[in-house]
Amino acid sequence: MANTMAERIPVKEGVFTESPEGGTLLANKCKSCGQVFFPKAVFCLTCFNEDMEELRLSQRGKLYSYTVGRMPSMHFEPPYAIGYVDMPEGVRIFAPLKMMEDKPFTIGMDMEVVIEKLWQEEENEVIGYKFKPV
Numbered sequence: 411m412a413n414t415m416a417e418r419i420p421v422k423e424g425v426f427t428e429s430p431e432g433g434t435l436l437a438n439k440c441k442s443c444g445q446v447f448f449p450k451a452v453f454c455l456t457c458f459n460e461d462m463e464e465l466r467l468s469q470r471g472k473l474y475s476y477t478v479g480r481m482p483s484m485h486f487e488p489p490y491a492i493g494y495v496d497m498p499e500g501v502r503i504f505a506p507l508k509m510m511e512d513k514p515f516t517i518g519m520d521m522e523v524v525i526e527k528l529w530q531e532e533e534n535e536v537i538g539y540k541f542k543p544v
């Protein structure tokens with residue numbers, strides 16, 4: 411029986427958007443010095459300016475570092491991967507990584523944002539961002 415009550419809930423509001431082209435992470439940028447923040451900063455942590463504008467990040471970045479977790483965590487079944495991805499806009503993003511058997515992680519490889527289910531919370535799917543090897 412289909413459960414019509416099930417919903418897809420973002421793990422956090424205003425952090426990403428989904429479109430037919432894929433997932434996009436929402437950062438913000440200081441209008442004064444140009445520093446980019448993800449997650450968004452309330453004010454610029456570099457120059458303390460409060461005039462910030464939203465910036466849609468590229469869908470691809472490069473893998474800076476990663477690790478594979480083999481211990482159970484609160485939400486993820488081992489093994490799971492987490493790591494840092496450097497975006498062209500100049501931010502380094504910490505995120506879960508999607509493991510793909512045919513594309514092992516290598517430092518510097520292209521990674522693409524994917525929006526997908528992170529875990530189940532009662533009848534709802536909690537969705538968030540991950541990066542996967544391109």
Ligand SMILES: [Zn+2]
Pocket residue numbers: 440441442443444445454455456457458459
């Ligand atoms: Zn600034």
